[in-house]
Amino acid sequence: MSLLKVEDLRTHFPITGGLFRKTVGWTKAVDGVTLSVEEGEVLAVVGESGCGKSTLGNSILGLTLPTSGRLFLEGQEIDIRKASSWKPFRSDFQIIFQDPYSSLNPRHTIFEILSEPMRIHGLCDRSNARQKVTELLDLVGLPASAMDRFPHAFSGGQRQRIGIARAVGLRPRLIVCDEVTSALDVSVQAQIIQLLLKLKAELKLSLVFITHDLSLVRNMSDRVCVMYGGRVMEVARTEDLFRNPAHPYTRALMEAIPSLHPDRRPKLLGGEVPSPSNLPSGCVFHPRCPRAKEDCSQRIPPLETLDSMDSASSPSMDSTSSMTSADVPGSDFAGSLRSEIPGSVRSDSLTSAEQPDSGGGPRSGSRLVACFYPEKN
Numbered sequence: 001m002s003l004l005k006v007e008d009l010r011t012h013f014p015i016t017g018g019l020f021r022k023t024v025g026w027t028k029a030v031d032g033v034t035l036s037v038e039e040g041e042v043l044a045v046v047g048e049s050g051c052g053k054s055t056l057g058n059s060i061l062g063l064t065l066p067t068s069g070r071l072f073l074e075g076q077e078i079d080i081r082k083a084s085s086w087k088p089f090r091s092d093f094q095i096i097f098q099d100p101y102s103s104l105n106p107r108h109t110i111f112e113i114l115s116e117p118m119r120i121h122g123l124c125d126r127s128n129a130r131q132k133v134t135e136l137l138d139l140v141g142l143p144a145s146a147m148d149r150f151p152h153a154f155s156g157g158q159r160q161r162i163g164i165a166r167a168v169g170l171r172p173r174l175i176v177c178d179e180v181t182s183a184l185d186v187s188v189q190a191q192i193i194q195l196l197l198k199l200k201a202e203l204k205l206s207l208v209f210i211t212h213d214l215s216l217v218r219n220m221s222d223r224v225c226v227m228y229g230g231r232v233m234e235v236a237r238t239e240d241l242f243r244n245p246a247h248p249y250t251r252a253l254m255e256a257i258p259s260l261h262p263d264r265r266p267k268l269l270g271g272e273v274p275s276p277s278n279l280p281s282g283c284v285f286h287p288r289c290p291r292a293k294e295d296c297s298q299r300i301p302p303l304e305t306l307d308s309m310d311s312a313s314s315p316s317m318d319s320t321s322s323m324t325s326a327d328v329p330g331s332d333f334a335g336s337l338r339s340e341i342p343g344s345v346r347s348d349s350l351t352s353a354e355q356p357d358s359g360g361g362p363r364s365g366s367r368l369v370a371c372f373y374p375e376k377n
């Protein structure tokens with residue numbers, strides 16, 4: 001059973017206009033996302049700013065109500081139309097934001113900030129609150145003396161530790177980390193990621209790690225979900241994704257990563273991120289895609305398992321453009337891509353509940369891609 005599963009999730013915001021504030025359009029921030037998170041897994045969600053990552057994180061936790069789709073928490077389906085449906089799962093599913101300062105009440109001491117949620121959820125009382133807060137602070141690498149101070153007395157990294165302590169104090173099973181290191185210096189970023197991975201191992205947590213920085217997730221996530229224009233472009237095990245990016249957008253993100261290698265200059269993707277209130281037709285990436293063809297603007301490419309893709313299922317592939325290993329710069333890229341997605345990967349990492357006959361949605365261990373069209377030389 002997946003800890004979290006979403007199927008065809010959409011979160012659209014109405015755009016109102018005119019004297020009577022009628023709905024004149026929709027901002028399609030999340031537009032048909034299907035994915036799952038397993039127990040103890042770190043799933044990174046990456047993509048440029050504005051592609052819908054935060055809205056997806058908020059929608060999963062019911063902080064923003066999705067418009068349509070299905071959502072399962074711990075195997076139970078949630079009624080996504082009612083905010084109260086998430087109530088029984090509040091402590092199990094937590095979120096940490098980019099700016100811990102704005103989410104920490106400046107007039108409350110750290111003791112109040114950390115003990116209050118635990119008290120509300122019945123995880124501590126007056127008699128043991130200080131002891132529990134001391135343990136929490138220790139867990140995130142802060143001294144017990146921190147509890148009597150106010151948020152302004154701490155640095156950005158320390159505040160993020162306090163935000164993490166507040167989330168783990170409720171003994172969650174999954175934490176959505178939304179750009180939690182984006183506002184921090186590089187050295188502090190590394191410390192916070194290390195802390196999250198330590199807590200993940202010690203407390204058997206799952207993490208959904210949202211970031212615009214693909215390079216950050218290489219050594220810390222189990223799988224990566226690449227989003228663009230509110231949709232999923234590719235989901236793969238991290239090592240597979242970095243070794244062989246299949247989707248043209250993943251490849252473009254990869255090429256934009258700065259490198260210390262003197263011969264490898266980052267190649268920035270041209271064009272603009274599409275406005276979610278006016279998404280391009282067909283493949284949402286087509287205005288910027290170096291491989292785009294005419295029919296790419298006609299049809300939305302569905303997310304499919306990589307080995308089920310052939311020239312018929314991908315709008316961008318035809319008989320003249322199908323890949324051979326010789327097409328790919330200096331490697332066995334295309335050949336290895338298919339052979340590298342062995343049945344063993346899927347079947348080994350799947351529980352019986354995730355097998356295809358058990359209830360729809362793509363299998364969590366599969367490599368899924370909306371378009372398989374690696375670059376030619």
Ligand SMILES: Nc1ncnc2c1ncn2[C@@H]1O[C@H](COP(=O)(O)OP(=O)(O)O)[C@@H](O)[C@H]1O
Pocket residue numbers: 013027028029047048049050051052053054055056276
């Ligand atoms: N509450 C909201 N109302 C209207 N539009 C929103 C709302 N929240 C987010 N958006 C829009 O949805 C799009 C995706 O935003 P967001 O999920 O924050 O992207 P990301 O986290 O990837 O940068 C953006 O265009 C943003 O302006």
Ligand code: SF4
Pocket residue numbers: 248249283284285286287289290291292293296301315316370371372373
């Ligand atoms: S379908 Fe594939 S080739 Fe066509 S625009 Fe989209 S990503 Fe590019």
Ligand SMILES: [Mg+2]
Pocket residue numbers: 053054055178179
């Ligand atoms: Mg965001």
